[in-house]
Amino acid sequence: MSAQRFGAGIWHFATYLDRYATDGYGAPRSVIEAIDLAGQVKDLSVVDINYPFFGGDFSNAQVKEALDRNKLGVIGITPEIYTREFVKGSFTNPDAGVRRRAHELVTEACDQVRYFGADYVKLWPGQDGWDYPFQVDYGTLWKHSLDGVGRLASENPDLKFVIEYKPREPRVRMSFGSVARTLLGIEKIGLPNVGILLDFGHAIMGGESAADSAQLAIDYGRLFGMDVNDNYRSWDDDLVAGSLHPIEIFEFFYVLRKNNWEGVWQLDQFPFREDSIATANHAIDFLKAAAKGLDALDVDALKEAQSRHDAISGLKIAQKALFGAM
Numbered sequence: 001m002s003a004q005r006f007g008a009g010i011w012h013f014a015t016y017l018d019r020y021a022t023d024g025y026g027a028p029r030s031v032i033e034a035i036d037l038a039g040q041v042k043d044l045s046v047v048d049i050n051y052p053f054f055g056g057d058f059s060n061a062q063v064k065e066a067l068d069r070n071k072l073g074v075i076g077i078t079p080e081i082y083t084r085e086f087v088k089g090s091f092t093n094p095d096a097g098v099r100r101r102a103h104e105l106v107t108e109a110c111d112q113v114r115y116f117g118a119d120y121v122k123l124w125p126g127q128d129g130w131d132y133p134f135q136v137d138y139g140t141l142w143k144h145s146l147d148g149v150g151r152l153a154s155e156n157p158d159l160k161f162v163i164e165y166k167p168r169e170p171r172v173r174m175s176f177g178s179v180a181r182t183l184l185g186i187e188k189i190g191l192p193n194v195g196i197l198l199d200f201g202h203a204i205m206g207g208e209s210a211a212d213s214a215q216l217a218i219d220y221g222r223l224f225g226m227d228v229n230d231n232y233r234s235w236d237d238d239l240v241a242g243s244l245h246p247i248e249i250f251e252f253f254y255v256l257r258k259n260n261w262e263g264v265w266q267l268d269q270f271p272f273r274e275d276s277i278a279t280a281n282h283a284i285d286f287l288k289a290a291a292k293g294l295d296a297l298d299v300d301a302l303k304e305a306q307s308r309h310d311a312i313s314g315l316k317i318a319q320k321a322l323f324g325a326m
């Protein structure tokens, strides 16, 4: 297997606001400053960049220059289809004019993907959903979700689109809320260039086994990307990968390797109070240990145990491999 590559969402290196610290958890940073921080992380190869660029009016050339001096490539572009303009939804907004605006913004993001030579446009329709019973017509909402993504994918057949599903937040219920719903939608769209970006934390907060979700997406040929983090399962805490659920994340990586899935292992973490470089380094150290654990895993013995659904033997083999590699 070739050397595992690591990536991160550039927002990992930004500062954040919430409804309490409305003055922010740190001084605002521009995308350029965030790239310069990302460049200080050991073994980071690629970043996912929000579009429009945050923190100033930067040209593509300026962003490219910052990436080059930090030896970073771009894996994805994430159009911000979840900001104030889209609080009632992007693809599913009740106002056709706002739906059109979402389409335009993602179309601009497509050109960014081409400019930076990225792998995909990442769609995270965080505002597409509902909050209350009787608020929406579910059929219309789902149709708009699929029409919005499908139109973009058919207009840009040279590009890949990934949908990052998430059960909730900011919407209390999100339209692309689970692996099964998202796959169902993608199959209905029926185009080869739409897939899933599986966020480990989103899967487990939704009550999924992330390893099973990954296998399902792979079986349908739709696992185009992934990112990792950790949470307590009730919320998308975006804590450092491996901090809470090491054995489940190890199983997730095992499924990727078992299927020869060779994409980038990305971080989607939000270090509100931690040093962003130290947090990323710590996560990557854990991911490297997990990769070593996969090398050490007694796969034959594991398969034999699984053929009997022998939980304790399977767990013993996995724990020995992972914790022995730490």
Ligand SMILES: [Fe+2]
Binding pocket: 199, 201, 202, 236, 238, 268
């Ligand atoms: Fe997240």
